[in-house]
Amino acid sequence: MSTQPQPSNVLASILNLNKLTSPNFSNWLRNLRIFLNLERIGYILDSKVPGPLPKGATKEERDTLDRWKEHNMRARCYMLAFMTNELQKQHEKMHSVSEILDHLHDLYYEHSRNAKYEISKQFFRMRIIEGWEVGAHVHRMIQLIEQLEALISIIDFQLQTNLILQSLLDSFGSFITNFHMTKQKCTLAGLLNLWSLPRKICLAIRERR
Structure with missing residues (x-):
């Protein structure tokens, strides 16, 4: 009979494969918190x-x-x-978790702030252009949302949806109105799936609505 690996061992393997480097600090910290919570010592952070x-x-x-x-x-x-x-050498003489975290925040805060600014600028300014594939456009906006969330920058779900819909052309006005009436609980994946349908079906849906 095979022995299933313990959850803590699985998470430790994930962390070991995704060791801290400057660009992945937010993701690393989130995974570390999950692991320490499983070990019942997450409060230390x-x-x-x-x-x-x-x-x-x-x-x-x-x-x-x-x-x-x-x-x-x-x-x-x-x-x-x-x-x-390299990072181990910088922090091995620090004796508390809080001291290490404070130093890491000092190291990566500026990088994180600049990244948030650039990603949010691109996200809030995105507008579809006539002739662009709508599904690809919506998918790109969802990717930007996920990048912001990875940097611990949370955007309200309803605002996410509204910003995506507002980035569409005025010709989608009737679709957007009907979307708010009939798809109030639609996820972003569900919104993307609307544009993943064959073009003829998408057109039929818009005409029927």
């Missing part, structure tokens, strides 16, 4: 180094601090293990 215990600290307070130190050590080791050798 959002915690600061606790201060020293006061004199006469209770056993519960001492146990809590010892547990935090253990979890911080484990999370720190995972972070270092899932970095490139």
Whole structure:
């Protein structure tokens, strides 16, 4: 009987194959959080180094601090293990997860901010041109949305849909009106599928609506 790999081992393999490099910081951090949550120590990513215990600290307070130190050590080791050798050398003398994260944010914030600006500029300015294939245009806009989300820049789903529809030609006005009336819960994939139909069927749908 074959033995199924443990979920934590599967996630560790994914992280190991996608070690931290400058362009993938947001994706790496999201995967790391998933992995640490599975290990029940994800809270470490959002915690600061606790201060020293006061004199006469209770056993519960001492146990809590010892547990935090253990979890911080484990999370720190995972972070270092899932970095490139160069980044490991830069962070191996840092003793807390929060210190490593603060340094990584300083390293990659400017890159992330510039990337968000360029992608969002392209997304908000996209307009279809007469003769363009509508399915390819919608697919490109969905790709830009996914790139923004990878940079932890979330756009409300309804706004995503509205911006895609607003990028179409005025000749799609009746289609857009009917879309809002009949496809209020349509996903972006469902919206794309409308344009993946054969051209004759698409035209028939528009004429019927």
